[in-house]
Amino acid sequence: MWRVGLLSGLLLAAAPAHAFIAYVSNEKSNTVSVIDTDSWTVTKTIKVGQRPRGIEFTRDGKFVMVAVGDDDTIQVIDAKTQAVVDSLPSGPDPELFAQDAAGKILYVANENDNTVTVIDLEKRTRLGDIQVGVEPEGMTISPDGKILINTSETTNMAHFIDTSSRQIVANVLVDARPRYAEFKHDASEVWISSEIGGTVSVIDPGKHEVIGKVNFEIPGLRKEAIQPVGIAMTKDDKTAFVALGPANRVAVVDVGARKVTKYLLVGQRVWHMAFTPDEKYLLTTNGVSNDVSVIDVAAQKVIKTIQVGELPWGITIAP
Amino acid sequence: MIRWLAGLIGWSLAATSALAAEPAQIGVGYLGLAGTKSTLSLVEQPAENDGVAGARLAIEDNNTTGKFLNQRFTLEERRIKEGEDAVQAATDLAARNGFIIADLPADALLKVSDALRDRGTLLFNAGAIDERLREADCRANVIHTAPTRAMLADALGQYLVWKKWSRWLLVVGSHDEDRLFADALRRTATRFGAKIVQEKIFEDKGGARRTDSGVTLIQRQIPVFSQGAPAYDVLVAADESEVFGAYLPYRTWDPRPVAGSAGLVPRSWDASQDQWGAIQMQNRFIKLNARRMTPLDMQAWTAVRMIGEATSRTNSGDVQKVTDFIKGPDFSVAAFKGTKLTLRDWNLQLRQPILLVDGRMVVSVSPQEGFLHQVSELDTLGYDRPESKCKLK
Numbered sequence: 001m002w003r004v005g006l007l008s009g010l011l012l013a014a015a016p017a018h019a020f021i022a023y024v025s026n027e028k029s030n031t032v033s034v035i036d037t038d039s040w041t042v043t044k045t046i047k048v049g050q051r052p053r054g055i056e057f058t059r060d061g062k063f064v065m066v067a068v069g070d071d072d073t074i075q076v077i078d079a080k081t082q083a084v085v086d087s088l089p090s091g092p093d094p095e096l097f098a099q100d101a102a103g104k105i106l107y108v109a110n111e112n113d114n115t116v117t118v119i120d121l122e123k124r125t126r127l128g129d130i131q132v133g134v135e136p137e138g139m140t141i142s143p144d145g146k147i148l149i150n151t152s153e154t155t156n157m158a159h160f161i162d163t164s165s166r167q168i169v170a171n172v173l174v175d176a177r178p179r180y181a182e183f184k185h186d187a188s189e190v191w192i193s194s195e196i197g198g199t200v201s202v203i204d205p206g207k208h209e210v211i212g213k214v215n216f217e218i219p220g221l222r223k224e225a226i227q228p229v230g231i232a233m234t235k236d237d238k239t240a241f242v243a244l245g246p247a248n249r250v251a252v253v254d255v256g257a258r259k260v261t262k263y264l265l266v267g268q269r270v271w272h273m274a275f276t277p278d279e280k281y282l283l284t285t286n287g288v289s290n291d292v293s294v295i296d297v298a299a300q301k302v303i304k305t306i307q308v309g310e311l312p313w314g315i316t317i318a319p
Numbered sequence: 320m321i322r323w324l325a326g327l328i329g330w331s332l333a334a335t336s337a338l339a340a341e342p343a344q345i346g347v348g349y350l351g352l353a354g355t356k357s358t359l360s361l362v363e364q365p366a367e368n369d370g371v372a373g374a375r376l377a378i379e380d381n382n383t384t385g386k387f388l389n390q391r392f393t394l395e396e397r398r399i400k401e402g403e404d405a406v407q408a409a410t411d412l413a414a415r416n417g418f419i420i421a422d423l424p425a426d427a428l429l430k431v432s433d434a435l436r437d438r439g440t441l442l443f444n445a446g447a448i449d450e451r452l453r454e455a456d457c458r459a460n461v462i463h464t465a466p467t468r469a470m471l472a473d474a475l476g477q478y479l480v481w482k483k484w485s486r487w488l489l490v491v492g493s494h495d496e497d498r499l500f501a502d503a504l505r506r507t508a509t510r511f512g513a514k515i516v517q518e519k520i521f522e523d524k525g526g527a528r529r530t531d532s533g534v535t536l537i538q539r540q541i542p543v544f545s546q547g548a549p550a551y552d553v554l555v556a557a558d559e560s561e562v563f564g565a566y567l568p569y570r571t572w573d574p575r576p577v578a579g580s581a582g583l584v585p586r587s588w589d590a591s592q593d594q595w596g597a598i599q600m601q602n603r604f605i606k607l608n609a610r611r612m613t614p615l616d617m618q619a620w621t622a623v624r625m626i627g628e629a630t631s632r633t634n635s636g637d638v639q640k641v642t643d644f645i646k647g648p649d650f651s652v653a654a655f656k657g658t659k660l661t662l663r664d665w666n667l668q669l670r671q672p673i674l675l676v677d678g679r680m681v682v683s684v685s686p687q688e689g690f691l692h693q694v695s696e697l698d699t700l701g702y703d704r705p706e707s708k709c710k711l712k
Contacts, residue, residue, distance in 0.1 A: 093599070093602075111596075111599045112599060112602055112603070114383055133383055133384055133387065134380045134383045134384065135596065135599050152384075153596060153599075153653075154380055154384075154600075154624075154653070155380075155383060155384040155387070155631075156384070156628075156631065156653075157384070157387060159387075168387075171387040171388075173631060173632070176628075176651060176652070176653040176659060177596075177653045196651070196653040196658070196659045197651070197659070198659070222695070222696060224658040224659065224695070224696070224697075246657075
């Protein structure tokens with residue numbers, strides 16, 4: 001008994017290093033669930049605007065930004081008080097966004113009017129718009145901050161935008177309905193998921209060419225059910241995780257070989273993912289089963305499921 | 320870094336020359352009949368621009384993409400008035416447009432397709448749901464974005480069977496197309512194990528669809544008409560002619576749901592469909608056309624998007640190249656239905672999920688879970704390859 005007490009005391013002492021806070025946007029509930037990664041429980045549910053989807057911490061970790069598409073704005077949640085404190089002037093129907101390394105400029109994909117809106121995060125004002133393809137969605141910035149990538153879902157392109165001139169410098173055609181873009185940390189490749197095409201395109205950002213593709217095949221599952229959306233890459237650029245939507249699985253991909261090594265069964269219609277900062281865990285949002293799966297990254301195993309609000313969509317974890 | 324710069328310079332050179340070149344012009348014609356047909360429900364009365372409005376939105380979507388590829392799409396609309404020759408109108412359109420979206424009755428479409436065969440024009444059948452256009456009368460220069468009656472009937476039947484509403488009272492109108500839809504429904508019942516407990520004919524005796532005291536009369540007529548049927552789970556109506564279908568719900572002798580041409584209706588599209596990113600497209604459509612999007616609009620939109628998809632994948636506006644790509648094994652198009660749409664290569668029919676709608680909401684989407692197929696579950700809807708009578712020529 002005494003020994004057990006001591007043990008748990010030791011564990012508790014070690015706990016703070018592992019306790020992170022995850023924020024999950026629930027598209028249908030119009031809420032954000034706050035998850036404590038120590039207890040793996042929802043500690044708070046925050047009411048936000050209508051149809052929350054894209055969600056991200058500010059670089060300083062003080063605020064969480066959440067795109068509430070049907071209210072045509074991005075709301076700002078204070079991470080300390082866990083309440084909505086402000087909103088940002090995005091364009092109509094914001095879905096996903098990306099911020100620069102300094103956390104000063106925010107780029108927002110506005111699905112309804114084929115534009116990317118540029119926002120000054122400090123002044124919380126709108127700096128301008130960039131015209132892109134039909135239904136802009138995925139957004140990411142190169143590690144050096146010079147290139148912004150936006151994918152447009154009906155145009156089926158990745159648009160390469162120079163962040164200083166705010167001009168498109170290249171357009172790369174990918175498979176149907178590109179949803180998400182992710183740079184390798186060494187900036188040598190951009191990975192783009194195509195939901196309807198069922199592939200991930202690997203683009204050389206220097207040549208602006210598709211240099212490879214990741215294909216998925218799950219025995220016993222029809223091909224149409226494989227719909228890649230979220231991509232998460234480990235910091236060493238060795239392993240990528242790709243969320244496969246209604247296939248209810250996350251693919252583990254060997255980045256160098258561009259081959260799937262394993263499929264992990266998670267909840268239904270898995271959308272997006274986020275690593276804990278120590279990269280021990282990867283959390284996935286499962287839209288149809290209304291839960292979050294926790295993947296042990298090293299073991300490549302699903303270890304936990306946490307019930308959240310209705311149709312969980314995006315996820316961000318405090319830095 | 321140097322490679323990076325070199326890439327940028329290379330690109331800007333390419334961009335300059337691309338900008339200097341004239342954009343590739345891709346002409347799309349839209350051929351339909353003048354005038355609209357009358358519906359029982361005033362709410363469902365089609366607009367004058369039904370169909371072409373969807374084509375127009377897809378032209379805009381294609382042009383947004385086209386500006387990155389130096390391609391420019393144009394739309395030319397032509398309406399055939401009564402007594403006018405469809406072939407002549409089509410030939411005239413084909414002089415300026417390599418692609419034609421057609422919303423024509425089956426016979427007119429066949430005449431047009433035969434007349435344009437040697438010219439190489441690619442036709443898209445956006446309007447006619449007749450089975451025979453994909454079967455005995457199929458043509459190699461006609462791609463079908465409209466679903467068929469059998470696809471619609473199967474989509475409905477799968478849901479009714481899933482719901483365990485397997486005893487059907489079938490009510491059929493007295494016009495040819497009503498009988499064709501009834502044929503499709505009977506085939507569905509046989510395929511999926513539903514039982515048609517009785518068939519009734521609803522005779523079209525003429526008369527106006529708009530009257531000042533219609534409701535009072537209908538309320539007395541329909542219970543009497545549906546009285547005395549054997550035990551059934553659902554009344555399935557085949558009334559493409561819009562003579563009685565919409566009068567059935569809530570008025571049957573037995574309290575039973577209605578499906579088919581009224582009540583729960585199978586459709587390629589609905590203004591209430593908001594899943595799989597469709598809300599963006601519905602918003603774009605309303606902004607452009609100041610009304611909501613119909614199935615015909617969607618069928619035309621999909622046709623024009625198929626052309627745009629092929630021109631961007633082939634980086635070409637050449638009709639032959641585009642046609643080959645669309646008919647080839649790598650073609651697919653995204654159309655807000657949760658899955659990619661592909662062509663049945665044996666008859667050029669677009670595979671597609673079918674929505675089951677009640678006029679206000681999407682109730683379900685077929686194929687239903689559990690209806691399996693070795694190639695594509697979408698092929699559980701309609702005639703499959705082994706049954707096909709089509710020989711493309």
